[in-house]
Amino acid sequence: MKIEIIEPSSYCFGVKRAIDLVNKICEENKGKDIYLFGELIHNKTAMKPLIDKGVKVVNFTKNTAESILNSFKRDDIVVFSAHGHDKKYEEILIKNGVTFFDATCPIVQLNLKRIIDSKLDVIFVGKEGHPETMASLAAKENVYLYDIKKPFDYTKVKSEEVLVTNQTTLSFLEVENIFDDIKNHLKSAHISDEICNASRVRQEKVASLDEKYDLVLIIGDKNSSNTTKLYEISLKNKAHETYFISTIEDLNNLDLSKYKNCALFSGTSCPKTLIYDIKETLEERYGKI
Ligand code: SF4
Numbered sequence: 001m002k003i004e005i006i007e008p009s010s011y012c013f014g015v016k017r018a019i020d021l022v023n024k025i026c027e028e029n030k031g032k033d034i035y036l037f038g039e040l041i042h043n044k045t046a047m048k049p050l051i052d053k054g055v056k057v058v059n060f061t062k063n064t065a066e067s068i069l070n071s072f073k074r075d076d077i078v079v080f081s082a083h084g085h086d087k088k089y090e091e092i093l094i095k096n097g098v099t100f101f102d103a104t105c106p107i108v109q110l111n112l113k114r115i116i117d118s119k120l121d122v123i124f125v126g127k128e129g130h131p132e133t134m135a136s137l138a139a140k141e142n143v144y145l146y147d148i149k150k151p152f153d154y155t156k157v158k159s160e161e162v163l164v165t166n167q168t169t170l171s172f173l174e175v176e177n178i179f180d181d182i183k184n185h186l187k188s189a190h191i192s193d194e195i196c197n198a199s200r201v202r203q204e205k206v207a208s209l210d211e212k213y214d215l216v217l218i219i220g221d222k223n224s225s226n227t228t229k230l231y232e233i234s235l236k237n238k239a240h241e242t243y244f245i246s247t248i249e250d251l252n253n254l255d256l257s258k259y260k261n262c263a264l265f266s267g268t269s270c271p272k273t274l275i276y277d278i279k280e281t282l283e284e285r286y287g288k289i
Helices: 013-028 044-052 065-071 087-096 106-117 131-137 172-185 197-207 225-236 248-253 272-286
Strands: 002-005 034-037 077-080 099-102 121-126 143-147 162-166 215-219 241-245 261-266
Touching: 002 272, 013 034, 013 044, 013 077, 013 106, 034 065, 065 087, 077 087, 087 099, 106 131, 106 162, 121 131, 121 172, 131 143, 162 172, 172 197, 172 225, 197 225, 197 261, 215 225, 215 272, 225 241, 225 261, 241 248, 248 272, 261 272
Parallel strands: 002 261, 034 077, 077 099, 121 143, 121 162, 215 241, 215 261
Antiparallel strands: none
């Protein structure tokens, strides 16, 4: 099997920045309890070295965000994730004298600023429950979610003139359709397509992949939005088969012996080590061309 790692691969700059920040915080605060307020990035393999250093990930299943924030002690350190967060959370920590750091990707920050600065009501196109969506909805009043999985209720929008923006890691194909739907309903909508370049470039590559590839493996975690979108776009191209791979163990359930040309794509939070481990495992099992 001929296996090619399609570039860009592995971390985007926002993910790399977030990981570097937490490593620096660990270095400079030995002995302190460091908490990630939600998953820093959506990849368990990438998170493992941080967990191994003793960094804890806050679990939201039992308590509200507010009660967790109020439970931190003055000596603790809190790090907000790369996806953005409700700014009210920072106020709680400031009031309680708890040190915190913000790992929000600058591209997400820019989009949040765009929402806050706009004088218009905002339609935010995103996935319900995703941290970036929650941060955007909390950015100010009158931000309405256009959930990618549901039709939008246009009766709640008071004016035809709205700002429309989106979660940065959606698929350009689904966003195009949703923007068309919005333009059909609200003729004066100002559409601001905010799919980040790191996501878009990979999506365009997988959408226009050379037909010589008969197999595409998308590497990343299933809760990573940009990785899932790569997978969904790749599935539409019938020239090749597509599989979603999160760990080396996932390869054990697959017989890939009939394929000759494999393209390895990775999500923006996928570590390089995992991509190379998967490539080596495939070469060991199916031979190297
Ligand atoms: S995928 Fe895009 S928005 Fe998300 S962290 Fe990377 S650069 Fe930032």
